[in-house]
Amino acid sequence: MEPVTVLLIGSGGREHAMALALCRDPRVVLHTAPGNPGTAQLGTNHPVGAADLDGLLQLAEDLNANLVVVGPEAPLCAGLADALAPRPCFGPVQAHAMLEGSKAFAKAAMEAAGVPTAGHRRVKRSMDLDDALDAFSGRPWVIKRDVLAGGKGVLVTDDRDKAEAFALSAITTDGEVLIEAFLEGEEASMLVLMDASGYRCLPASQDHKRVGEHDQGPNTGGMGAYCPAPVVTAAVQKKVESRIVKPMHTHLCSGEVPYRGVLYVGLMIDSKGDPYVVEFNVRFGDPECQVTMPLLGDDAYTWFEAVSRDALASVDLPLVEASLLTVVLASEGYPSSPVTGRAIEGLAMTSPPSTEPSTAWVNIAGVRCEDDGSLTSSGGRVLSVTGMGASLQEAADLAYGRLSTLDLLGGHHRRDIGARAGVTHPHIE
Numbered sequence: 001m002e003p004v005t006v007l008l009i010g011s012g013g014r015e016h017a018m019a020l021a022l023c024r025d026p027r028v029v030l031h032t033a034p035g036n037p038g039t040a041q042l043g044t045n046h047p048v049g050a051a052d053l054d055g056l057l058q059l060a061e062d063l064n065a066n067l068v069v070v071g072p073e074a075p076l077c078a079g080l081a082d083a084l085a086p087r088p089c090f091g092p093v094q095a096h097a098m099l100e101g102s103k104a105f106a107k108a109a110m111e112a113a114g115v116p117t118a119g120h121r122r123v124k125r126s127m128d129l130d131d132a133l134d135a136f137s138g139r140p141w142v143i144k145r146d147v148l149a150g151g152k153g154v155l156v157t158d159d160r161d162k163a164e165a166f167a168l169s170a171i172t173t174d175g176e177v178l179i180e181a182f183l184e185g186e187e188a189s190m191l192v193l194m195d196a197s198g199y200r201c202l203p204a205s206q207d208h209k210r211v212g213e214h215d216q217g218p219n220t221g222g223m224g225a226y227c228p229a230p231v232v233t234a235a236v237q238k239k240v241e242s243r244i245v246k247p248m249h250t251h252l253c254s255g256e257v258p259y260r261g262v263l264y265v266g267l268m269i270d271s272k273g274d275p276y277v278v279e280f281n282v283r284f285g286d287p288e289c290q291v292t293m294p295l296l297g298d299d300a301y302t303w304f305e306a307v308s309r310d311a312l313a314s315v316d317l318p319l320v321e322a323s324l325l326t327v328v329l330a331s332e333g334y335p336s337s338p339v340t341g342r343a344i345e346g347l348a349m350t351s352p353p354s355t356e357p358s359t360a361w362v363n364i365a366g367v368r369c370e371d372d373g374s375l376t377s378s379g380g381r382v383l384s385v386t387g388m389g390a391s392l393q394e395a396a397d398l399a400y401g402r403l404s405t406l407d408l409l410g411g412h413h414r415r416d417i418g419a420r421a422g423v424t425h426p427h428i429e
């Protein structure tokens, strides 16, 4: 058994979940840049930021990495996979990463591939804005900036003044803005492994984007997720594959450099069960990754490595059959102004979780290990607690049970993760 050196890029809860999955393969020697206290337990962290392309290239070379696995989108949009070539990389080249980097580019790709999505208009001059807002009136306005905005680039509002102000400011700073038709329905996230040889859809999950219970309050990076999402029935899955995944695979993999990585398909499923694309991302979702990655069992490295050399079609491994649910613990003030630097109690850093059913574990995100070994909060989303069981209810009970043993002053979490999938929450006092 030859050891393999894997360099994982990123530092969030997503990357801790990826690290846990990769390390289940005994061949993997893990290095992470920059990583977090969770990944530090599984391998070596290197103080190279995800935005430092030269530093990452040098590190990959110094380590002679067999595979580079990229967690976040920014280095992909900046061309990391292109610069690493021919070193194997899980994550697409810049020309494909534009699917996430530019909403207008994504819309053009969907049009070329014939994929269902909301109608839209690009507005470049403020004098054309009124007309465009009129064209989409009668439903909430959906205004999208055409830049990587870290989850802050979209406004959905009934208030025309707010829509106008957001759009005008986007035109001023970015040179244009997208106005999109409002789609009604239920959202789901489909993570699709993809390379020139084929694709593999992982079971669909559902994120909880609003900060507050019953989907109230501002949008966040995600406050919790569960997998599988029952809204994606077998019939819906079939439509997603035939109408969206297959044509996108053909579109993305028929050129000179195929898409190699995971395509995150953000879906809206209407009352007839017809799926529409809300967005594409070129990476795993956070926190969707935390509830999907464990389904790869011991084989995450095998899947990722195959994708990096267009051999996905030759991998025929079963996925773990289980239900997962994760609850994010966020800092006081998140998402607008998170308070950090507070002690986290009850977070003994233990060995990697088993992926035996009926277990719960912590995915580390915005956590710093102080010189004395104590753990403090260092970001908006501090950690997430993931439960895995035979049902979503069992997964929820396990996750909330583990969460109740943690303490972070001012920390907050949603107590209704999974409610749309029928999970009940006796833990709500």
Ligand code: AMP
Residues within 6 Å of the ligand: 118, 142, 144, 151, 154, 156, 180, 181, 182, 183, 184, 187, 209, 266, 278, 279
């Ligand atoms: P995006 O960054 O494009 O995923 O948008 C962020 C969130 O805004 C999505 O997860 C949806 O909840 C909402 N959203 C975006 N586009 C639409 C749309 N066309 N109709 C309804 N909601 C939308």
Ligand code: GLY
Residues within 6 Å of the ligand: 207, 221, 222, 281, 284, 285, 286, 287, 288
């Ligand atoms: N959870 C949504 C995202 O990762 O974009």
